[in-house]
Amino acid sequence: MMKTLNTMMAACALMVIPALHAEEKKAGPNGGRVISSVEPHVEFFVMEDRKLKLTFLDEDGKAIAVAEQSATGTGGERSKPTRFKFEKVGGALVSDVALPEGMKVPLILQVKVTPDAKTVTERLTVDFSDCPGCVHPEYACTCDH
Ligand SMILES: [Zn+2]
Numbered sequence: 072m073m074k075t076l077n078t079m080m081a082a083c084a085l086m087v088i089p090a091l092h093a094e095e096k097k098a099g100p101n102g103g104r105v106i107s108s109v110e111p112h113v114e115f116f117v118m119e120d121r122k123l124k125l126t127f128l129d130e131d132g133k134a135i136a137v138a139e140q141s142a143t144g145t146g147g148e149r150s151k152p153t154r155f156k157f158e159k160v161g162g163a164l165v166s167d168v169a170l171p172e173g174m175k176v177p178l179i180l181q182v183k184v185t186p187d188a189k190t191v192t193e194r195l196t197v198d199f200s201d202c203p204g205c206v207h208p209e210y211a212c213t214c215d216h
Pocket residue numbers: 202203204205206207212213214215216
């Protein structure tokens with residue numbers, strides 16, 4: 072009997088953890104997508120001119136001025152990809168060129184938090200359609216609809 076109860080409790084705990092994790096999903100300070108594979112995290116945001124902006128965050132998710140962080144990116148169609156270099160602009164990293172046209176653009180970002188750090192590769196689809204469940208575009212959706 073005791074054993075069955077423990078098994079049930081363990082199963083319960085497993086079900087609860089992913090639910091809690093989903094609620095922690097937050098938009099970045101600019102309303103962009105927070106990339107959590109990079110530690111500390113970085114916000115990915117597409118500006119009005121479709122240039123890419125990377126804002127580095129502290130432990131509390133607040134923006135910090137870029138220091139040693141660097142990034143590169145590749146996006147768009149595989150046959151004619153657009154390559155991005157990032158420059159420091161106003162405390163963040165901003166791409167030299169704009170994202171190619173389209174409502175759904177595949178993108179690979181490579182981020183280094185220090186010159187010696189391991190490069191973190193993040194693959195995402197920049198989807199500009201409006202999310203039906205929250206105020207963000209799909210690429211930055213926080214509601215897991
Ligand atoms: Zn959403």
